[in-house]
Amino acid sequence: MGRKKVNQLMQSDNGLIAELADVKWIKQPVIYSMISGDFTLMQMNIIIALSKAIQERIEEYLSRNCKSQGGGKQLTLFSNDEMAREAITIDLDLSDLGIRSDMYDKLESACENLMKMSMSYPVYENKKLANRVYINLFSRIVIPTNSDDVNGNPYAYKGGKRRKGIISVTMLTKNLSDVFDMSHGYVNHIATIAQFCKKKRTPRVYIYLERWRNYKTKTVDYIEFKEYLGLLRYDRKNNVVKDEIYPSYWEFCQKVLNPVKKEMDKLLEKNLIDISFDYEPIYRTTRKRGTPDEIKFTIKMSEMGKQLLEKGQVQKDVNSVLDHLKKEYGYTDNDLKFMTDSWVDEMLPALEQEILTLKEKEAKYKPQNPKGYVLVCLKNFVKAHQPVCEEVKEEEPKQEEPQDNSVDKLSRIASELAKFEKVLDAIRQRDALAYRQFFSFIKLIDVENNLLVFAVPTKFIYEQIEGTYLELFREALYEQFPDADVKYNINETYFK
Secondary structure, three states: OEEEHHHHHHHHOOOHHHHHHHOOEEEHHHHHHHOOOOOOOOOHHHHHHHHHHHHHHHHHHHHHHOOOOOOOOOOOOOHHHHHHHOOOEEEEEEHHOOOHHHHHHHHHHHHHHHHOOOOEEEEOOEEEEEEEEEEEOOOEEOOEEEOOOOOOOOOOOOOEEEOEEEEEEEEEEEHHHHEEEEEOOOEEOOOOOHOOOOOHHHHHHHHHHHHHHHHEEEEEEEEHHHHHOOEEEEEOOOOOEEOOOOOOOHHHHHHHHHHHHHHHHHHOOOOOOOEEEEEEOOOOOOOOOOOOOOOEEEEEEOOHHHHHOOOOOHHHHHHHHEEEEHHHHOOOOOOOOHHOOOHHHHHHHHHHHHHHHHHHHHHHHOOOHHHHHHHHHHHHHHOOOOOOOOEEEOOOOOOOOOOOOOHHHHHHHHHHHHHHHHHHHHHHHHHHHHHHHOOOHOEEEHHHHHHEEEOOHHHHHHHHHHHHHHHHHHHHHHHOOOOOEEEEEEEEHHHH
């Protein structure tokens, strides 16, 4: 049995890669994430679970590169047929909320209060907050139950009912196109943030700041921030603050910001979240005390956050490369799937250099099928930059298989043999010396779908063809076999 020696690129000395793989992330439309309300942790759990339930809709939009085309065009996540109804009901799995059986009473209370709660969502004009629309987004939230089991027998539980394991959330459609408008983008955050926090406002502040994760600082209007947290109502028409909780800035810091910051700092130290913050009041006048005009947040990142930022930048650069290839050569996502499926971050700098040289290679080798030729170059590049996984053989090498020149096989691949002769002729015309020394010692011995199986007598010839003369061979090969992959059999019996 062989044993494998894995390249060090596949290992992680600090466990961050494993941690990132374990963390579940969720995307929320920006407007939905900015709904105001002084929610409990249980209520925030429900709100986030609702986002999780529509992740497929969000991913579908993103996969289609749906973007606002200006003019206030909205990109709602619901179809016209759905929006034509009075209401939409979405079922949430209790297991996604991490709800234990001893928490059902709290859950029912949270659902009941969530239906009664007055919320608001922001309305932006020219990227500035113009107003907030107050609504009751959830018209009905119920925890369905069954009174009988699958056999029709009454349950022996207290009350004679058993919960179905879901929460049914009903929302009126008249506000959905605004609340789930995707034209403002989305916020990406840890999906379980409301499940491991102990302070009820920590998930709200975390999600709010997550939108600005890639910025070192963010200055926000003090009243708007408190309004988002559900700690006041602001009458913009009359410029009057109403129903304010913690009107003193000192009290707001002591009861809200400081406890949240303390919890987020602890979670940051444990690498359970990606960001925390420091803050300071900002005064627009000479006044330096009392209620500030703004709050300046300084974003702090954990090692997880730094890794995410790095991966985000890499992904942005990768997308830029893919977009260039699609525009320049007309490739589809499916054409380039081999790149995204086999992507290794370490290959990015070399890939950017490879992209720059593609035009030079086209000019040098003058392929008749530039699109196909470049695709082969990219495939070879990706293969060459995969992490090495050497296999150390302990058993005896396999015996050479006898050549098969049966009439049936020769007949079956006759047309491919004829095309391969054209490949060799093209190589002979372009580089006669390379043909005499190396390409006169290559034979096409089999064809399996798009896989061409070649025989060469020695490893040295194989290395020359696939190394020094790779471009020459691939360019000529692709003119006759535009979708081909290759495989080699080092076997001198084919040349005796």
